[in-house]
């Protein structure tokens with residue numbers, strides 16, 4: 001058997017899942033390269049803990065890529081600067097690579113600069129340092145207006161802004177200052193987690209009603225005025241804030257735009273089962289067999305015309321499917337089953353409770369998702385995402 005090289009672009013939640021699964025399915029002469037520009041790995045979900053103070057530092061929630069435990073996964077510390085899916089070549093700032101199989105798992109980039117006034121004023125919840133800055137402000141807070149502002153959709157983890165609001169509400173109660181704190185969510189969405197259907201949206205609204213959190217839908221921010229502490233919207237009047245928790249607009253990494261791989265969704269269209277890059281989303285014609293995109297970077301169209309949410313659990317499920325497909329191709333085995341669109345989440349509602357939601361996102365005519373009441377067990381299960389840090393990495397160099 002000829003030795004092959006699989007190149008995984010991006011060593012985040014999806015990319016590292018793909019690398020680990022593939023390593024378990026093919027023999028050691030087959031190379032697995034992970035090209036990742038960051039020297040550390042962390043999960044976005046840990047930012048909520050940094051915000052509340054449950055996690056104390058970036059160091060605590062991250063691991064060094066150099067400490068990847070599993071032999072046979074080669075980390076290339078580099079920035080991907082170009083990609084030719086036809087030739088299966090990848091350009092980086094430190095050299096070029098050619099692969100037999102490519103997995104694009106570059107995630108999303110944040111674009112705070114797209115909203116005038118956002119940078120330097122809003123604390124960016126989606127950045128670990130921003131989450132710590134929120135906590136530092138909370139420590140000085142004795143009351144006031146906290147605004148959780150979603151600056152564009154789609155964004156990672158559709159529940160996260162609402163979780164942040166509920167965690168802040170629980171924090172204010174614990175501090176004994178709830179009567180002096182207003183908490184409001186402003187978002188361009190029509191309902192929370194719209195892709196999961198109206199019942200799930202209503203369930204999230206009910207959680208917020210129970211906690212006295214205000215929510216304001218169809219509010220697209222236009223700019224933030226740091227001097228007057230006002231958020232201005234494209235429609236409707238401005239609102240005042242004392243502490244601004246922001247979720248910046250997201251976009252696909254520039255290198256994929258430059259490679260011409262995105263469609264009108266702004267992301268990379270892929271086959272819903274195989275995750276191979278599509279040339280035509282209507283006929284599901286695969287453009288480059290053996291070239292895959294998974295996780296946040298991928299546009300997976302659902303039967304209700306919406307996109308599969310950008311969440312780590314989907315990145316993980318897709319990564320497992322792609323690893324199995326690559327292994328089958330390498331080992332000369334039949335094609336394995338494709339991705340089935342099932343996913344789940346734990347919505348943190350504060351007070352050590354999380355609600356488990358799960359469903360079939362490939363159902364017709366749209367996703368069928370249910371959500372249970374919040375439990376302590378749900379909260380513990382959510383914390384277990386962070387087990388990946390110890391499963392994949394040794395603790396210190």
Ligand SMILES: Cc1cc2nc3c(=O)[nH]c(=O)nc-3n(C[C@H](O)[C@H](O)[C@H](O)COP(=O)(O)OP(=O)(O)OC[C@H]3O[C@@H](n4cnc5c(N)ncnc54)[C@H](O)[C@@H]3O)c2cc1C
Nearest residue numbers: 010012013014037044045080106107157295296311312313
């Ligand atoms: C606050 C918050 C809470 C969340 N909560 C949850 C949750 O409860 N459940 C859940 O399922 N998901 C959650 N998510 C979402 C989850 O983190 C993402 O959906 C998941 O990380 C997507 O995985 P990915 O591999 O597609 O992208 P990522 O994990 O973002 O990985 C992409 C990687 O590519 C690298 N990269 C990008 N461009 C380049 C380049 N040019 N060259 C080299 N490397 C590059 C990046 O450095 C990054 O490491 C949350 C996210 C946030 C921010």
